[in-house]
Amino acid sequence: MTERRIVGTTILCRPGEMVPGEIAWSPETGRITHLGPARGPAGPDDLDGSGRLVLPGLVNAHTHAGMGLLRGVSDDLPLATWLRRVRESEVRMTAGDVRAGLRLALAEMLRTGTVGFVDMFAWTPDLLGDVLAAGLRVNAAPAVFGYDGVAFPAAWDVTGAEVLDGVPALAAAVGGEPRVTVSYGLHAPYTCPPEMIRDVARRRAVDGVGVHIHLSETRREVEESVRRHGVSPVRLVADLGLLAGRTHVAHAVHLLDGDLELLAGEQVTVAHNPVSNLKLGAGVAPVPALLAAGVRLGLGTDSVASNNTLDLFEELKTGSLVQRGVAEDAAVTGVDGFLALATAGGAAALDQGLTGALAVGAPADLVLLDVTGTTATPLGSASSFVGYAATGADVTDVVVAGRTVVADRRCLTVDEEAARAEVVDRAAHLRRRVSAG
Ligand SMILES: [Zn+2]
Known part of the structure; x- marks a missing residue:
């Protein structure tokens, strides 16, 4: 079975519960296969999770x-x-x-x-x-x-x-x-x-x-x-x-x-x-x-x-x-x-039978936050950063059901630039129709 791994990171499994080490999942089943101490260094296909905080999606x-x-x-x-x-x-x-x-x-x-x-x-x-x-x-x-x-x-x-x-x-x-x-x-x-x-x-x-x-x-x-x-x-x-x-x-x-x-x-x-x-x-x-x-x-x-x-x-x-x-x-x-x-x-x-927590066997729905930025420095507790300083702009990677949908702050599944351009154009047309009554 192939695995995707994030190694050398901190995982906030659920509010108040922090685990250092590694989280891994199967791209085939979309479910988490490991959550705990790192099982060796990151390989070429793994993600180095240092400077990142993993939390449930x-x-x-x-x-x-x-x-x-x-x-x-x-x-x-x-x-x-x-x-x-x-x-x-x-x-x-x-x-x-x-x-x-x-x-x-x-x-x-x-x-x-x-x-x-x-x-x-x-x-x-x-x-x-x-x-x-x-x-x-x-x-x-x-x-x-x-x-x-x-x-x-x-x-x-x-x-x-x-x-x-x-x-x-x-x-x-x-x-x-x-x-x-x-x-x-x-x-x-x-x-x-x-x-x-x-x-x-x-x-x-x-x-x-x-x-x-x-x-x-x-x-x-x-x-x-x-x-x-x-x-x-x-x-x-x-x-x-x-x-x-x-x-x-x-x-x-x-x-x-x-x-x-x-x-x-x-x-x-x-x-x-x-x-x-x-x-x-x-x-x-x-x-x-x-x-x-x-x-x-x-x-x-x-x-x-x-x-x-x-x-x-x-x-x-x-x-x-x-x-x-x-x-x-x-x-x-x-x-x-x-x-x-x-x-x-x-x-x-x-209503899809999910718990919203990260655990072995649960769907790999997870988010990586950058904890190296100015608003995360110095990093007291992960909860403090998430609750009082983080914004969506700190999200670097997102995985849903084992599929990577955001990588390095880029959405892989929606062409964001094209979506923005289309909305600008359509919103202007809509405003003209509303003004015309
Ligand atoms: Zn409403």
Whole structure:
């Protein structure tokens, strides 16, 4: 059996657990074959890991990768106005625009150490094929905004009802592919009526696929839910049967009594998106309370329209620090705890049977960070660097399922320069179409 080896390095197997030596994997099986003391010096085909830190590949627990053209399109606006402004662009985007934005997002994620992502937007077999070719993992939910509305109406001539009907076929089309999961994508309870949420809960019970939904992102959303339905968004979807099966919730910023217990259900995962929540002025999710209640929490960026990057290292630092500011307590969140959200938490949300840790027998999903740069000097602890100083620019190499997809800071699976050029061109055309009304 051939092996790829990284020798003479430090391996952060999981938050707080460091192993010096060597990590090796089989390109054939894509799984880790050795993790521990080095078994001799690096050979000609091995990677010298000195000056590098190996950590588990990060997983983005909530994004909309197809919105790549919309970076910075609506800065400095609250969610309700932001949604209207972004929607003006979304409804004019072509299938080519979505695909170009996705390709750039795939390159950005890989170059910043993200190996998998949980996504809600337009998904077709072609777009899933682009993700597979790029080498990432995805849990993809085609989004509906009610029975009529879809994410990009000018790109594909379908209704929300047709998108729902197509989910089992889309899941079947990629059924044998371990790096792809397909879910139902309900945008939110304020765009999808209660009968639709109940309908999807029933379909999901038959089809066995999960659901991805935005819940309780803003105080206004929760207040309107109470006014219209008498209960919080979380309670509403629970009463409609949604949380009885596999459900992934984005946000959970504003919670009412009883919501924490519902979100702690064993079928539920939650994505925390600190930068997006701060940028849109939505609020700060109660992370310590969510974790204390046993909620399975991941870390997400949301789209580049509300962030404006897909760099999870930014979420790690911002997310942990803002909790301390709110609690006025530096001990309320530790860096290892937040790194666990971006690894184990994201892996749970991905729903592919992964743990987010490096171990013999686990898939080789790993990231190499350069620890020789100025911001890593002097290197105190690896956790300190990862949590407070590292950015995606420190990522040098990325391996997903045993395949090297980034080497020496160059993405091997997506032509990043071509992807950037296409997005520049398409974004300019899109802006002109939006201006023309
Ligand atoms: Zn979102």
